[in-house]
Amino acid sequence: MVITAPYGAGRSADHEACGNGAKVKKGDVLVEFDNTTVKQKLAQDQSALKSADAEIQQSRAAARLKEEKDLTDVMTADYDVRKTRMDASKEEILSVIEGEQAKLKVADAEQKLKEAESQAQSGSFFGSVR
Numbered sequence: 870m871v872i873t874a875p876y877g878a879g880r881s882a883d884h885e886a887c888g889n890g891a892k893v894k895k896g897d898v899l900v901e902f903d904n905t906t907v908k909q910k911l912a913q914d915q916s917a918l919k920s921a922d923a924e925i926q927q928s929r930a931a932a933r934l935k936e937e938k939d940l941t942d943v944m945t946a947d948y949d950v951r952k953t954r955m956d957a958s959k960e961e962i963l964s965v966i967e968g969e970q971a972k973l974k975v976a977d978a979e980q981k982l983k984e985a986e987s988q989a990q991s992g993s994f995f996g997s998v999r
Contacts, residue, residue: 893899
């Protein structure tokens, strides 16, 4: 009977009990394979898997950082818009207040002029001396 090993099983080493034409019983070891190559390949594949997992984790972390940066940028832009709007409305209010203050100053000056004219016409000190 011909015995075949699976692909990549490693080198085979014939067992002593299995000579050419020897009689064997059920359960006898016929062939042993050297699994050093398979173990090395497994170690390499496990190392590659760990490396790929680390790259995935790094990519996920970078994506989270970008997401957080994008969120921060949006919040900063929103704050800037709100602040700019508030500053703009403050300017409108200040302009109205400054305008009203100017009107009050004009009214005060006009009142002082009227008072001065009234005093001048009523015969204040100079009017009584004449």
